[in-house]
Amino acid sequence: MSLEYEQIEPTVLGQISTTNFELLRLVKNGGTLDSRGNKKVGESLFTVRVIKGSWATKLPSGQTMYEVILQVVSSGINNATARKDVIVHKIVEKQTIIKEIEKKPNKTQQTFKTDENVKEKNLFNIEDLE
Amino acid sequence: MKEINEMWHFQNWATLNDKLYGNTLSAENFVDDGRIHHQDNFFNIAKIETFEWSPENGEDRYFVKMVKGNEFFILPKKYLEHLPIEIKGETKKIKLKKSESQVWNYITGVDISKVPMKQYFEFTDTIDIFNPVEHSDDMTWTFLKLMAFTEGIKVAICGDTGCGKNANLTLYRHIRGKVAHKIKNNTRAQLWVQMYYNNQLNFDEWTTWKKEHRNDTEDIIAGVADEDPDIDKFSRDKNRNLLKIKNINNKSFTFTFNPYSDNHHIHFKDTFENFDKIIDRYPILYLEGKVLSTILSPSDERSKQIVFENFNVMCKIIANDAYWKNNLDKHLHNYSRVKSNLNRRHLANLGRLLDVLDVYCFSQEQFDVWLVWIDSRIQAYKDLNSFDYSSERLA
Numbered sequence: 001m002s003l004e005y006e007q008i009e010p011t012v013l014g015q016i017s018t019t020n021f022e023l024l025r026l027v028k029n030g031g032t033l034d035s036r037g038n039k040k041v042g043e044s045l046f047t048v049r050v051i052k053g054s055w056a057t058k059l060p061s062g063q064t065m066y067e068v069i070l071q072v073v074s075s076g077i078n079n080a081t082a083r084k085d086v087i088v089h090k091i092v093e094k095q096t097i098i099k100e101i102e103k104k105p106n107k108t109q110q111t112f113k114t115d116e117n118v119k120e121k122n123l124f125n126i127e128d129l130e
Numbered sequence: 131m132k133e134i135n136e137m138w139h140f141q142n143w144a145t146l147n148d149k150l151y152g153n154t155l156s157a158e159n160f161v162d163d164g165r166i167h168h169q170d171n172f173f174n175i176a177k178i179e180t181f182e183w184s185p186e187n188g189e190d191r192y193f194v195k196m197v198k199g200n201e202f203f204i205l206p207k208k209y210l211e212h213l214p215i216e217i218k219g220e221t222k223k224i225k226l227k228k229s230e231s232q233v234w235n236y237i238t239g240v241d242i243s244k245v246p247m248k249q250y251f252e253f254t255d256t257i258d259i260f261n262p263v264e265h266s267d268d269m270t271w272t273f274l275k276l277m278a279f280t281e282g283i284k285v286a287i288c289g290d291t292g293c294g295k296n297a298n299l300t301l302y303r304h305i306r307g308k309v310a311h312k313i314k315n316n317t318r319a320q321l322w323v324q325m326y327y328n329n330q331l332n333f334d335e336w337t338t339w340k341k342e343h344r345n346d347t348e349d350i351i352a353g354v355a356d357e358d359p360d361i362d363k364f365s366r367d368k369n370r371n372l373l374k375i376k377n378i379n380n381k382s383f384t385f386t387f388n389p390y391s392d393n394h395h396i397h398f399k400d401t402f403e404n405f406d407k408i409i410d411r412y413p414i415l416y417l418e419g420k421v422l423s424t425i426l427s428p429s430d431e432r433s434k435q436i437v438f439e440n441f442n443v444m445c446k447i448i449a450n451d452a453y454w455k456n457n458l459d460k461h462l463h464n465y466s467r468v469k470s471n472l473n474r475r476h477l478a479n480l481g482r483l484l485d486v487l488d489v490y491c492f493s494q495e496q497f498d499v500w501l502v503w504i505d506s507r508i509q510a511y512k513d514l515n516s517f518d519y520s521s522e523r524l525a
Contacts, residue, residue, distance in 0.1 A: 112222070113186045114206055115239030121216060122246045123150045126449060129442045 137440045138261050139425040140297075143304035145433040146444050154243045155203060156214035156307060157327035161195035164323050166207055168192050175223040175233065182228075195234075204236045213327065214307060215240040245306075247452040253461060253489045256454055260447075261298055267419025269503055270294075274417070277384070278302050280486045281329050281455070284355040284479035286336075286385035286414040288398065288511055294421040295386040299332055305448055306330075306455075315343045321350060326375050330382040337387045337396040344401055352404070354378055355411035355479055385412065389514055397515065413476040415504065416511035461489045465497040471505045480504070 136142075157164060168191055174183045185191050185206070192207035204224065209215055221235035251259065257275050265271035271294065277283065278298035289295050299311035310324045312334040324331055333351070336344070390397050398414070399405045428436060437444065465488050472480060484501075491497040 112183065112238065114190050114208075114237075115218065117239075118209070118212055119241050120244045121241040123243055124246065124445050126246050126248050129445050129449075 135262060135423075135425055136428070137436055137444065138263070138301070139428055139433075140300045140304060141428055141433050142436045142440075143301055143444070145430075145437045146441070147304040147307075149437065151214060151243065151307070154214040154216050155196050155198060155205065157323075159196040159198050159203075161197050161202070163320060164194050164210075164327065166192055166194060169226060172236065173225040173228050175225060180225065180228065202232065202234045204234045205240075206237065209237070209240050212240060212242045214243045216243050245452040246449050247456060248446075248449045249453040249457075250446045250450040253454055253458075254492070256450055257490055261301055263294070263297075263421055263425065264423035265294060265419055265421050267417075270417045270419040271421075273503075274298055276486050276490060277483060278330075279451075279454075280483045281382050282380045282482040284383045284412050285483070286387070286398070286412045287417055288387055288389050288414060288514070289417040290420065291388055292420040293417055295417070296332065296334060297421070299330065302330065305451055314338075315340050316347060317343060318346045318350060321347050322375075325350075325354075325378075325381065329380065330384075332382075332384045332386060334386055335388070336385050337394070337398055337401055339401070341401075345403060348402055348404070348408075351383065352407045352411060354381070354383055355475075383412075385414075389416070399515065411475050411479060413472065413480060413508055414511045415507035416514050417507060418510075458485060458489055463488050463491070463494075463497075465491065465494045467501065469498045470501040472508075476508075
């Protein structure tokens, strides 16, 4: 499966709620996104823009955006795609980048951060040996 | 002295190791040889339901699987360079697949377990009190202890059964960790993992390795001894982009094997596709003599008691070893090495051992005796096997 996109201006196209399938369609029909902008279905809100090149990290609304790399696989879209808080997807064919609105994790899907602060700890105390 | 001897049985050091490292995870805890896995989404086991979650940083989605006792762990790859580690904070109970029943502990923070350093003994005493068994050849036994102490050498040792070729490395495995004292029949990928996590690697009984394993690993073994720090060219396993081995010149690669005999019909030189390459890089020494005394193997209970009674002195030996391992260069006498007949590559590959000998010796005269002795041991192996090459050709 080869996806073709039309060049789209690197501007925010609007908040678009989407299911996996719809997101695939958005990508496939990137050129028609303008006409589908601000569509809202269900609870999943995404601000999507299809770009070629660089993009801004802030939306005009002032919201912070995360980078999301969408994976399109030959058997369909990865199940994890296009849900809340899912950030990185693999790349198979063409790389498409969307940005997700910052939001708090809910109980069904969370992200977490590991501790970057690694300290050395002695196996035993020299002082105790005297 | 009797107590000291009893304390030196490797079982007691293994018991102490368990005690000191009881709360840590090391390369010994890998589930599948330390293979790197990747997964975007995991399944967090909560009180009411299991929900999907994902590490925020992409690098935390690369991990290794580990096991200790009956607990299974997921360790993010970024912590691998710190092994052995102690788990910090709570782990997350997860499943790798929603449908599986295996529970894993995802590690979210670690502390590095570090051996404290302190000099308690002079270096000569450090070596002399180490593993003080009786040996019929004092020079051989001291040399084997010095060799086991040293990191960064490439050498092959031929010795009769009972010579004690591996005894000291076995102790260092429990004292230092990061010592693979008995590598046998490794594939290239397995050897690569051993090289990543250990500083001292000993190919035990090489002449009894299966031919396919010898052939698979020969070019790596030759390559690490050619003074070229870039060995990425040998990294052909699937972890190649994830495990870059640093400072290969500071790692020891040693062979130990028995000589050809009526009961052992394999010549060391016949085990290589290109022996010239090996002999050019690895000096081969024939060591004579046998270990004469035996330390009785303690029971588990007796071993715990010995460790309890000698805990302080054993910890002092460990701290003292860490001191000398890291500060040897400060104590060099810089004795002249002109008496050595080692060729250029052999001199480089035994260089760290000569540094250790330099610090061990009290005088240039004593050091010279050792240089001549090393040459004599190399000649002894040539005589033993009547090599058809001339030392001039390799010089």
